[in-house]
Amino acid sequence: xxxxxxxxxxxxxxxxxxxxxxxxxxxxxxxxxxxxxxxxxxxxxxxxxxxxxxxxxxxxxxxxxxxxxxxxxxxxxxxxxxxxxxxxxxxxxxxxxxxxxxx
Amino acid sequence: xxxxxxxxxxxxxxxxxxxxxxxxxxxxxxxxxxxxxxxxxxxxxxxxxxxxxxxxxxxxxxxxxxxxxxxxxxxxxxxxxxxxxxxxxxxxxxxxxxxxxxxxxxxxxxxxxxxxxxxxxxxxxxxxxxxxxxxxxxxxxxxxxxxxxxxxxxxxxxxxxxxxxxxxxxxxxxxxxxxxxxxxxxxxxxxxxxxxxxxxxxxxxxxxxxxxxx
Numbered sequence: 001x002x003x004x005x006x007x008x009x010x011x012x013x014x015x016x017x018x019x020x021x022x023x024x025x026x027x028x029x030x031x032x033x034x035x036x037x038x039x040x041x042x043x044x045x046x047x048x049x050x051x052x053x054x055x056x057x058x059x060x061x062x063x064x065x066x067x068x069x070x071x072x073x074x075x076x077x078x079x080x081x082x083x084x085x086x087x088x089x090x091x092x093x094x095x096x097x098x099x100x101x102x103x
Numbered sequence: 104x105x106x107x108x109x110x111x112x113x114x115x116x117x118x119x120x121x122x123x124x125x126x127x128x129x130x131x132x133x134x135x136x137x138x139x140x141x142x143x144x145x146x147x148x149x150x151x152x153x154x155x156x157x158x159x160x161x162x163x164x165x166x167x168x169x170x171x172x173x174x175x176x177x178x179x180x181x182x183x184x185x186x187x188x189x190x191x192x193x194x195x196x197x198x199x200x201x202x203x204x205x206x207x208x209x210x211x212x213x214x215x216x217x218x219x220x221x222x223x224x225x226x227x228x229x230x231x232x233x234x235x236x237x238x239x240x241x242x243x244x245x246x247x248x249x250x251x252x253x254x255x256x257x258x259x260x261x262x263x264x265x266x267x268x269x270x271x272x273x274x275x276x277x278x279x280x281x282x283x284x285x286x287x288x289x290x291x292x293x294x295x296x297x298x299x300x301x302x303x304x305x306x307x308x309x310x311x312x313x314x315x316x317x
Binding site for chain 2: 003004005006007009010012015016018019022023026027029030033034035036037041042045046048049052053056057060061066067069070073074076077078080081084085088089092093
């Protein structure tokens with residue numbers, strides 16, 4: 001529903017539904033961690049965490065009902081994070097191993 | 104003067120612009136918070152890739168059940184926070200107080216459990232630098248994992264403590280009946296902050312507790 005001042009307000013039922021979805025996904029991520037899927041385990045855990053984060057962002061943090069400008073700022077945050085991690089990892093992983101790097 | 108006009112600061116055109124500006128400022132703050140935690144997640148990623156065996160061994164020192172239950176507690180606190188924001192949007196100051204108090208309670212439970220986990224790590228000699236006496240197979244990478252564990256969960260916990268502190272302020276505002284359907288940016292932005300801290304944990308939980316459990 002919307003208030004007179006144009007704010008989107010989620011109902012109790014909807015908020016509890018989002019809560020339940022997040023709990024189920026937490027259970028799923030614990031469950032699949034104990035199944036040997038080889039290299040897929042880690043990407044799958046990150047995918048589930050990403051879906052949970054997306055649910056929180058969209059519904060608890062109201063991005064679904066926010067203006068495009070606010071959504072853009074959120075996306076920029078994600079984009080800079082990807083640049084930070086991807087470029088640093090690419091740097092480290094493309095170096096020649098140095099003896100004793102872990103001390 | 105119209106009732107809504109009293110809620111509007113003179114440098115804004117209307118109530119929508121005022122609310123939009125408050126929310127946008129908070130989102131910009133959260134974007135730089137992403138970069139703050141991003142450095143930790145990035146460093147974690149590199150050392151995990153360099154020494155997976157050690158990270159896997161170290162992760163098995165953490166209790167998945169406690170971690171999962173604490174995740175549920177934190178998600179529950181996000182629910183009560185969302186309901187506090189809802190009450191704020193409707194100008195229901197009593198509702199804000201009740202749900203913010205519940206959020207503080209769940210936050211305190213999370214931090215208490217974290218404290219139990221930390222003391223457990225001490226008893227098992229898993230405190231890097233200070234008290235690392237645990238037998239390891241994979242070498243010093245295990246100790247390095249616990250550096251990440253304590254810095255990342257510690258920074259997360261610090262954010263929660265700050266959040267609980269801000270909640271005291273919001274409780275005071277609610278007691279003064281400051282929240283109206285036109286003006287409730289404080290509780291709304293507190294909600295954004297709390298949900299962001301929840302998201303950080305959503306990633307920390309699998310990355311720290313669930314490495315190579317099969």
